[in-house]
Amino acid sequence: MQENLVIVESPAKAKTIEKFLGKGYMVTSSMGHVRDLEKKDFGIDLENKYQPKYIVSPDKKKIVAELKKLAKESKTVWLAADEDREGEAIAWHLKEVLKLKPEKTKRIVFHEITKDAITKAIENPRNLDDNLVNAQQARRVLDRIVGFKLSPVLWKKIKPSLSAGRVQSVAVRFIVEREREIMNFKSEFAYRVNGYFLVAGDDGKTTELKSELSKRFNTQEEANSFLEKCKTAKFNIEDVVKKPGKRSPAQPFTTSTLQQEASRKMGFSVSQTMAVAQRLYENGKITYMRTDSVNLSGLALNTAKQKIKDLHGDKYVKTRKYKTKAKGAQEAHEAIRPTYLNNETVDGSSQEKRLYELIWKRTIASQMADAKLERTTVSISISNTPEKFIANGEVLIFDGFLKVYIESTDDENGNNRNGQVIIPPLKVNDSLQMASVVATKRFSQRPARFTEASLVKRMEELGIGRPSTYAPTITTIQNRNYVIKEDRPGVERRFDILTLSAGKITKQNKVEITGAEKSKLFPTDIGMVVNDFLVDNFEQIMDFNFTASVEKEFDDIADGKKIWNEMIDKFYKPFHKKVEKTLKHSERSKGERILGDDPKTGKQVSVKIGRFGPLAQLGEGTANGEGEKPQFASLRVGQHLETITLDEALELFKLPRELGEFENKKVTVAIGRFGPYVRHDNKFVSLGKEDDPYVVKFDRAIELIEAKREKDRKAVINIFEEEPELKVLNGRWGPYISYKKKNYKIPKNTKAEELSLNDCLKIIKEAPEPKSKRSKKK
DNA sequence: CAGTGAGCGAGCTTCCGCTTGACTT
Numbered sequence: 001m002q003e004n005l006v007i008v009e010s011p012a013k014a015k016t017i018e019k020f021l022g023k024g025y026m027v028t029s030s031m032g033h034v035r036d037l038e039k040k041d042f043g044i045d046l047e048n049k050y051q052p053k054y055i056v057s058p059d060k061k062k063i064v065a066e067l068k069k070l071a072k073e074s075k076t077v078w079l080a081a082d083e084d085r086e087g088e089a090i091a092w093h094l095k096e097v098l099k100l101k102p103e104k105t106k107r108i109v110f111h112e113i114t115k116d117a118i119t120k121a122i123e124n125p126r127n128l129d130d131n132l133v134n135a136q137q138a139r140r141v142l143d144r145i146v147g148f149k150l151s152p153v154l155w156k157k158i159k160p161s162l163s164a165g166r167v168q169s170v171a172v173r174f175i176v177e178r179e180r181e182i183m184n185f186k187s188e189f190a191y192r193v194n195g196y197f198l199v200a201g202d203d204g205k206t207t208e209l210k211s212e213l214s215k216r217f218n219t220q221e222e223a224n225s226f227l228e229k230c231k232t233a234k235f236n237i238e239d240v241v242k243k244p245g246k247r248s249p250a251q252p253f254t255t256s257t258l259q260q261e262a263s264r265k266m267g268f269s270v271s272q273t274m275a276v277a278q279r280l281y282e283n284g285k286i287t288y289m290r291t292d293s294v295n296l297s298g299l300a301l302n303t304a305k306q307k308i309k310d311l312h313g314d315k316y317v318k319t320r321k322y323k324t325k326a327k328g329a330q331e332a333h334e335a336i337r338p339t340y341l342n343n344e345t346v347d348g349s350s351q352e353k354r355l356y357e358l359i360w361k362r363t364i365a366s367q368m369a370d371a372k373l374e375r376t377t378v379s380i381s382i383s384n385t386p387e388k389f390i391a392n393g394e395v396l397i398f399d400g401f402l403k404v405y406i407e408s409t410d411d412e413n414g415n416n417r418n419g420q421v422i423i424p425p426l427k428v429n430d431s432l433q434m435a436s437v438v439a440t441k442r443f444s445q446r447p448a449r450f451t452e453a454s455l456v457k458r459m460e461e462l463g464i465g466r467p468s469t470y471a472p473t474i475t476t477i478q479n480r481n482y483v484i485k486e487d488r489p490g491v492e493r494r495f496d497i498l499t500l501s502a503g504k505i506t507k508q509n510k511v512e513i514t515g516a517e518k519s520k521l522f523p524t525d526i527g528m529v530v531n532d533f534l535v536d537n538f539e540q541i542m543d544f545n546f547t548a549s550v551e552k553e554f555d556d557i558a559d560g561k562k563i564w565n566e567m568i569d570k571f572y573k574p575f576h577k578k579v580e581k582t583l584k585h586s587e588r589s590k591g592e593r594i595l596g597d598d599p600k601t602g603k604q605v606s607v608k609i610g611r612f613g614p615l616a617q618l619g620e621g622t623a624n625g626e627g628e629k630p631q632f633a634s635l636r637v638g639q640h641l642e643t644i645t646l647d648e649a650l651e652l653f654k655l656p657r658e659l660g661e662f663e664n665k666k667v668t669v670a671i672g673r674f675g676p677y678v679r680h681d682n683k684f685v686s687l688g689k690e691d692d693p694y695v696v697k698f699d700r701a702i703e704l705i706e707a708k709r710e711k712d713r714k715a716v717i718n719i720f721e722e723e724p725e726l727k728v729l730n731g732r733w734g735p736y737i738s739y740k741k742k743n744y745k746i747p748k749n750t751k752a753e754e755l756s757l758n759d760c761l762k763i764i765k766e767a768p769e770p771k772s773k774r775s776k777k778k
Numbered sequence: 779c780a781g782t783g784a785g786c787g788a789g790c791t792t793c794c795g796c797t798t799g800a801c802t803t
Contacts, residue, residue: 009797032797039792059798086796140794147793154792161791168793278798290796468795610783617783632783672781684781745803 002026005074007067007094009081012282013113017080020115021122028070030081034060035093037144050141050565050572056097064097071098076106078122082333083109085558089136092128112297112334113287135558141568142166142550146541149579150534157582158530158589159609163480166547167465167473169534172482173542174458175450176523176531183643185446190216191223191439191498195380195389197235197432199424207424208435211380211391220496223439226385227500234383235432245373245394249365249401251294251322252335255467256460258289258359263453264408266354267519269485270452271471276355277336284339285346286359290467291333292460294322296363300334303341304367312403318369337363365405372398376423380432393423436501443493449520452485464547482527490516525614525641529591537582540575595646598653603630605649607641610634614641616649636671651694659698667701669693680705720757728752728760739764 003024008014011029018027035054037043045051056064071077077100079091091107094100106125110117143166150164193213198206217223251257258277262268268276277289296304301319308317322335338360346356374397380389396402450458456470465473477483490513497508523531535542550571556562592608603619610632619630633652635644656670656679665681676693678685678701685708687693691700717735718728726739728746735752737744737760744764746752755763 011798030797031799033795034797036795037793082796090796136795143794145793149792151792155790163792165793282798466795468797473794612783615783629784634781634783670781675781677781679781 002074006078088132134564135554138564211389238381246370250407260453361405365401368401371400439498441495
C-alpha cells in the first residue's frame, strides 16, 4: 500500500516534485481539468439555479480510472493543483470524481518548485476553498452561456457553424476596428527639415552634425523659402545641455511577453513559441511557460546574482523583485525563467536553443544594473529667422544590463533607439559651417495592424483571456475565418526632397513603397459582418470591459461576498431576453452594400455574403423568385465588401468569357472557388499566376489545355482492362490507387508500376477505415 | 477539393481554461 499520493496538473511538474519528496510519496498528474460541463443539452440546468451538469471529459477517462485506482491504494491523497481559481476547481473536481473521503484528503499549494517550498506545503495542508471553487463555476457557467446561446443566433442570422464567445469575439473586434481606423485614416504630410553642419574635432578631423529644425512646413513653397533664407544665414551654437539618463531592464518573461519578444526577435507565431517552450519545459530546462507572474524565486535571484558577478563583475549586479500589474493576474507560478541559470545554452533544436537563450538573457538582464547614459541637446540659432535646429546625442556611459539583453519595440519605422549618436565637443557661441539643409516631404503614419503577438499584448492589457488560452484563441479566430494572417504588398508613394548645398537648391522627386505588411492580422468579410452584428445586438458582451467587470464579480464570489448562482442569474435574465428579441426581430445580416446601377443595363449592383463567401450581384430579382434571375460573381482575392467599388464589381461580370472553339467544343475562362480557370469539354485547367482571366487569349488557353493533358497522361501509372474503375495514379503526395472514387495508400517499399490488379485489390481490402474526425478539419 | 449561389429542411455546428499526446492527410 502506497502511503501518499500527490496529484498535480502536469507530468513534468510531477516528475520534479517526486524527486524532492522521495520515499513514501507517489506524485502523479491529472493533465489539467478532468471534468467539464456536458456538451449536449447545454450542460446547465437553467430552471434549477444554474446547476452545472459535469461529466468526465472523454479524453480524461483513462486518467481518471488510473487516478481512482491509485487513490484507493493510498492512505492520504494530496491535491496539489495551482493556487488559483482554476487550480482550486481542478482539486475539487478530483475530490468529487475520485470520491475522496475528507479524512484522507489534503489540499496543499506551493508557488515555486523547490524542496523547501514543497516540504513547507506538506506541513501546512488546508481545506478546499469552496468560495474559490464557486468563483470558477461561475466563470465556467458564464462562458458556456455566452458561447452556446450566442453562437446559435449567428447560425440563424448569418451562417451556420459560426461562433461567438466572451474572449474570441472581443479579440476579433480589436482587429475589425483597427482595420476601419486604417480605412478612414487620412494621411497628412509636412516637410521635415534637417540641417547638417561641419564640426572640427580636437584631432583636427571634421565630423558632420545632424540636426532637425524645430518647425515643419506644410507646403513646398514654405520649405523652399526657408531654404532660401539659409543660403545667407549664419548659424551659431546657442545652447548645449547635457543630462544624465538611464535605462532599466525589462521584467522577466510571462507568457504574453515571451510571445511578443519571440515574435519580434525571431518571427515566431504565438503557437510556435508555446510549442517550443513546452519542449523546454518538459526537458526540465525552463520553468512553467503558462504564467502571468513576473516573480522570481529566492533561489533564482541568488543564482542570477552569482552568475552576473562571475561573468561581468559586481557592479553589474542589481537584485530586483518584480510585481505583476496585469489585470486579472493570478500569480500561481513563477515568471518564465531557466531552471538552472548557470546554463547559458541548452542542447536541442535550433528553435529550442534560440528561445532558451532569449529567456536566459531576459532573466539575467532583469537582475542587472541600469544602463547609464548622457543625453546632449544642442540648439543652433539661425541669424535671419527665429526657428532653431536641434541636435540630439546619446552616449552610453555604463552599459549595465544592455551588455546582455535589449528589448525590442513595436516601432514600425524600425528606428533603432539603441544606436549611439555622438555629439562632437561644442561651445556656446561657436559658429557653425553649414554643409547642407534638406527638406523632405514626410507623411503621417496610419495606425499599425496587429500581429498575433501585439494582439496578445492588447488582450492581456484588458485582462481578456489567460496565458493558457492566448495561442488557442488566436488559432480559433483564424480557423473560423474571422481573421486572416497574411502579407500584403505596399503601394508606391511619391515624395520630394529639396536640398540646399553649395549655395544651390535642387529638387528631387522620389518614390517610396508604403504600407507593405508582413504576417499581420486582417479581418475577413465574414469577420466584419459577425462583429457588426454582435456589436449592434450584444453591446454588453462586446464591450472591452465586460471581462474586467465580471472578473470583479468572480473575485467577490471568491471572497464570499457574493453567491455565484445569484450573480449568474442577474446576468442571464436580461441576456436571455436580448437573445430572444434578436432572434425574433433582427434581420438576417449579410453585410449587403448597394454599389449603384450598371450604366449599360440599369440593373442594380450590390455585394453581400453568400453561402460560399462574398459575392457581387447584378440585378435584384423579385421576392417570389419570378422574373429575371440575377447574375452572381464571387469577389476576387483581395477584394472586400467594404471597399469594393462599382467599377470593380462590374468588371467581375465580364466573366465567364468565351474565347472560341477548340475541337468543336467551347473554350471559356472564368474564376472559380480556387481561382481563375479555363473550361473546355467539361474539364477545368487552372490559369497560371501570370495569366489574367480578363485578357488571356485563345492560344494561351489551348496551351494550358494541352499541358494539362500531358500531365494527366503522366499521372496515370497503370490501368487494368479487367477493372477500368481501378487506376494507379501519380498524385501530389506520390503514387496511389484510385478505386470507385476512393483513394488508397500504397505501402512503403512497393513499386507502384509493378503492382498487379490482385495486389491492388488486396491493398484496398486491407485498407483501414478512414478516421471519422477528418471531416471536421477544413 | 471543384468551378456553385434565390427552395426545403434533418442534423450538425458553438464557449473558456486547465493539460498533453495521437494523428498524418
